[in-house]
Amino acid sequence: MTIVAMATPAQAQKKSAGADPGPVFEGMLQCRTITDDSARLACFDRQVAAFADAQKTGEVIVAERKVVEQARESAFGLAVGESTLLRGPDGEPLKSLSSKITGLRPLPGSGRLSITLENGSRWEQTDPPSYIFSPKPGQMLVIDRGAMGGYRAKIEGRTGFTRVRRVE
Structure with a gap:
């Protein structure tokens, strides 16, 4: 405990x-x-x-x-x-999160994505759309801290990432 x-x-x-x-x-x-x-x-x-x-x-x-x-x-x-x-036992905040994608929705007028994860969190893509980042429901998404306090998302086992922000 x-x-x-x-x-x-x-x-x-x-x-x-x-x-x-x-x-x-x-x-x-x-x-x-x-x-x-x-x-x-x-x-x-x-x-x-x-x-x-x-x-x-x-x-x-x-x-x-x-x-x-x-x-x-x-x-x-x-x-x-x-x-x-x-914070964890080492006093550090969580550095990354890995969770299954349960929902994807295009954001109106931008082509960017709203991504819902199995843990209930919702993230929005902030980078312009790219063929490098094309997630599908059921895939594992890894989100880690990027430079200067932002967050980067990548599909587990693939190269390339997109910047995201937590919205919910």
């Missing part, structure tokens, strides 16, 4: 997500150092109650790693995807 504690902006700048468990969880960890059994149990009872209260109010979020990974993929390409909360 991954336990993510909310940090102040200053803490978030100093440490990557997951590096600092936060004061509520840290209190539970401190209970382990108490040698007297009844005092240690009383400490754990107090700290677990504080942890449960913090979870109930949203101050602390508890999620399995799988759920966090799904959220990272779902947010890829959106401004929220840069959040420290959705």
